[in-house]
Amino acid sequence: MINQHSEHHDHEYDDHRDEQRAEPGEHARVYEFPSKREDSTQDKTDYERNGGTAESAERDTAGEVLEGELVDEDEQNITSQVDPPESGRGPSFWERLNQAERRAILPTWLSSRNQLSQAAKWAGGHYAHAAGYHAARCPVYAAKLASQAPRGTARIISGTARWVFDAEGQPLRSAAARREDAAEYLRLTTQRDARVRTRLALTLPVLLGGLPLTVFLVTGLPMLLTGAVMAGLVLALGAAGGHRDKPVVPGRAVVSTQVAKLTSDIVERALASLGIAEINKVMGPRGSGIAFPKPITRDGPGWRADIDLPHGVTVPDIVERREKLASGLRRPLGCVWPESDGTEHAGRLVLWVGDQDMAQAKQPAWPLLKKGTADLFQPVPFGTDQRGRPVAITLMYANLLIGAMPGVGKTFALRVLLLAAALDARAEMRIFELKGTGDLESLEKVAHHYGSGPDDGTVEATLESLREVYQDLEKRAATITRLARENKALVPENKVTPELAARSDLGLHPLVVAVDECQELFSHPEFGKEAGELATAIIKRGRALGVILILATQRPDKDSLPTGVSANVGIRFCLRVMGQMENDMVLGTSMYKNGVRASTFTAKDKGIGYLVGNADDPQIARSAYVDNPAADAITDRARAARHAAGTLSGHALGQTTTDRKPDTLPEDLLSLLGPDEDKVWTETAATRLAQTWPETYGSYTADQLTAALKPHGIKTNRQVWGTDEHGHGRNRRGFHRADLAKIVAERNRKREAG
Numbered sequence: 001m002i003n004q005h006s007e008h009h010d011h012e013y014d015d016h017r018d019e020q021r022a023e024p025g026e027h028a029r030v031y032e033f034p035s036k037r038e039d040s041t042q043d044k045t046d047y048e049r050n051g052g053t054a055e056s057a058e059r060d061t062a063g064e065v066l067e068g069e070l071v072d073e074d075e076q077n078i079t080s081q082v083d084p085p086e087s088g089r090g091p092s093f094w095e096r097l098n099q100a101e102r103r104a105i106l107p108t109w110l111s112s113r114n115q116l117s118q119a120a121k122w123a124g125g126h127y128a129h130a131a132g133y134h135a136a137r138c139p140v141y142a143a144k145l146a147s148q149a150p151r152g153t154a155r156i157i158s159g160t161a162r163w164v165f166d167a168e169g170q171p172l173r174s175a176a177a178r179r180e181d182a183a184e185y186l187r188l189t190t191q192r193d194a195r196v197r198t199r200l201a202l203t204l205p206v207l208l209g210g211l212p213l214t215v216f217l218v219t220g221l222p223m224l225l226t227g228a229v230m231a232g233l234v235l236a237l238g239a240a241g242g243h244r245d246k247p248v249v250p251g252r253a254v255v256s257t258q259v260a261k262l263t264s265d266i267v268e269r270a271l272a273s274l275g276i277a278e279i280n281k282v283m284g285p286r287g288s289g290i291a292f293p294k295p296i297t298r299d300g301p302g303w304r305a306d307i308d309l310p311h312g313v314t315v316p317d318i319v320e321r322r323e324k325l326a327s328g329l330r331r332p333l334g335c336v337w338p339e340s341d342g343t344e345h346a347g348r349l350v351l352w353v354g355d356q357d358m359a360q361a362k363q364p365a366w367p368l369l370k371k372g373t374a375d376l377f378q379p380v381p382f383g384t385d386q387r388g389r390p391v392a393i394t395l396m397y398a399n400l401l402i403g404a405m406p407g408v409g410k411t412f413a414l415r416v417l418l419l420a421a422a423l424d425a426r427a428e429m430r431i432f433e434l435k436g437t438g439d440l441e442s443l444e445k446v447a448h449h450y451g452s453g454p455d456d457g458t459v460e461a462t463l464e465s466l467r468e469v470y471q472d473l474e475k476r477a478a479t480i481t482r483l484a485r486e487n488k489a490l491v492p493e494n495k496v497t498p499e500l501a502a503r504s505d506l507g508l509h510p511l512v513v514a515v516d517e518c519q520e521l522f523s524h525p526e527f528g529k530e531a532g533e534l535a536t537a538i539i540k541r542g543r544a545l546g547v548i549l550i551l552a553t554q555r556p557d558k559d560s561l562p563t564g565v566s567a568n569v570g571i572r573f574c575l576r577v578m579g580q581m582e583n584d585m586v587l588g589t590s591m592y593k594n595g596v597r598a599s600t601f602t603a604k605d606k607g608i609g610y611l612v613g614n615a616d617d618p619q620i621a622r623s624a625y626v627d628n629p630a631a632d633a634i635t636d637r638a639r640a641a642r643h644a645a646g647t648l649s650g651h652a653l654g655q656t657t658t659d660r661k662p663d664t665l666p667e668d669l670l671s672l673l674g675p676d677e678d679k680v681w682t683e684t685a686a687t688r689l690a691q692t693w694p695e696t697y698g699s700y701t702a703d704q705l706t707a708a709l710k711p712h713g714i715k716t717n718r719q720v721w722g723t724d725e726h727g728h729g730r731n732r733r734g735f736h737r738a739d740l741a742k743i744v745a746e747r748n749r750k751r752e753a754g
């Protein structure tokens, strides 16, 4: 690199320059420019005197400098090479050895027991399938071969006859006869006669003796064996009578989707198709080409290429053209995943090209699906990345925001994490699903608080729960401070530890608060503001105190997501969104600019999103797929574990408590409704029950009544218009008298029938 600067005429410089002149090292060349205007004028005049023009004099001077010739010592501008000399440049040999990356001795699939067992399972399954496929078609193959047996027999007979009588020499003998070449003809026929004699001598004993003997022996064998030998003979004859273009086994058991190997040529061609000027420059006839610092290798179910992009081109430049890149690679979009390498410079691209579209690739089952428990202080399984590697999330000391447009897998992703939390028996769960579709219903049986519906009642209940959590924060903080004062070793980092969380006397157990469709809460005209403030405070303070807030929204904008929440949340999962604003609202400022763009996902990329804040670099993850029945089975397990640990509480306990209540709840409730009361709010009914029969229903809240009515088949999530304590008319959750009356009539009928 060359740097120009003006030179002051002082002695220090002169000394320095003299030093350089005294030892003009090969790599430290000094180029000098005339700096004074009069000097260059002088040059021009001299040049003109010698027949040149002033402009060409200037050009020539510049040319001289570029060619690096030393010019007059008196001239005053200087250009010096700033690169250090070759010797002594960069890290030493040992330093380089120390920093060098060691490539794995064994391929990854051999070095991990898990991957090895997966590979073995795959190979076993593959060959078992092929064997089964062909076994099922055996009768068809046998019939085909038998039908070909006559042709096979004819072929063998005619082939033998042609061999014995030397049919292959016939054209030569005919040609000799046509040419009337008597000597040649005689030589050929004599040779043929000798051949035929020998071959007849070999064949006749076989035909006359061998065949009858074989028939005799075969018929003399036990029936079964004779049959087997005959069948084998027929099949062999059938094989001899086969057609080359009509094989007996027409197709393969497994049709492999052959994916083209990723080569540097293919990658270069794809990069050149992106329309990036710097790439085109290096790809041009005089360009240096694209640099591949490591060989292209197989990585999981795909290929990985590490690429040094040309100077000035960054990974986001490529990521934003992912679609064009996929077209250049001739691969489906869901197979092409350009990423940056966090440990390298901004132009190091890691391009992973999968064999299969991520959305269609078979995903392994969620590890906790059938068995196992979770520990919220440890990473809990969430899903897989584009290479099929497991992605786990540590929820403790974190908060999570999930955002996406409707219907791309937001609730499924949230549910997987809540199921994991449910499997940690210590965790208190407060779950609010503000859409009202019951997507999180499976978690009701383990939840301390549960609400479902977009109505004011549920939104208010969510706010009430947040208020409680906020108050609980104070208690938790006081406990931590007290413990730290008593024994610093108990709280080394002034935050909840697994040991403290396990102590039921402290109240520092993990507390998971989840709000699905949280825009209903934050944009609520009455409760939204307070809810936003509480959520922000919980996110800021709750982390160290064991409180985990998980929010999911399909409308990530300023009104629906308070900036305090979007700015402070630690882990973010963004599935498909429409544009930059939603992307950055969920994933954080500048993420779109840095190439982390959830807007590049397509409608079929269900459950796939960018996960930010979980690892050093943004990850692409697909949440594990757990459907409703599977989720129900998991929460049954979770409930049993909680029952055993004595940690069932609140709403979940209400369910059990009501199971033990005298079975007169529908009748009791009906008797409390006025004659004209067709509908009633659940909370009103709960209050009346508690007031009328305090011993039986004294502890009933609206949620507990909902849970208690569920086994009777009475739904309490209907919208009921009523007047609140301030005299305002509003909609809240409730039930219809008609539903209740129907159930009571049915119960009476059964009772009478005995």
Ligand SMILES: Nc1ncnc2c1ncn2[C@@H]1O[C@H](COP(=O)(O)OP(=O)(O)OP(=O)(O)O)[C@@H](O)[C@H]1O
Residues within 6 Å of the ligand: 404, 405, 406, 407, 408, 409, 410, 411, 412, 413, 435, 554, 606, 607, 608, 622, 623, 624, 625
């Ligand atoms: N990980 C996944 N793998 C495969 N399919 C998935 C996955 N996650 C979700 N889906 C599919 O996507 C559909 C929509 O998922 P989900 O209900 O979670 O969407 P949503 O974003 O919450 O929608 P809405 O905003 O309307 O509630 C599901 O019915 C499911 O079939």
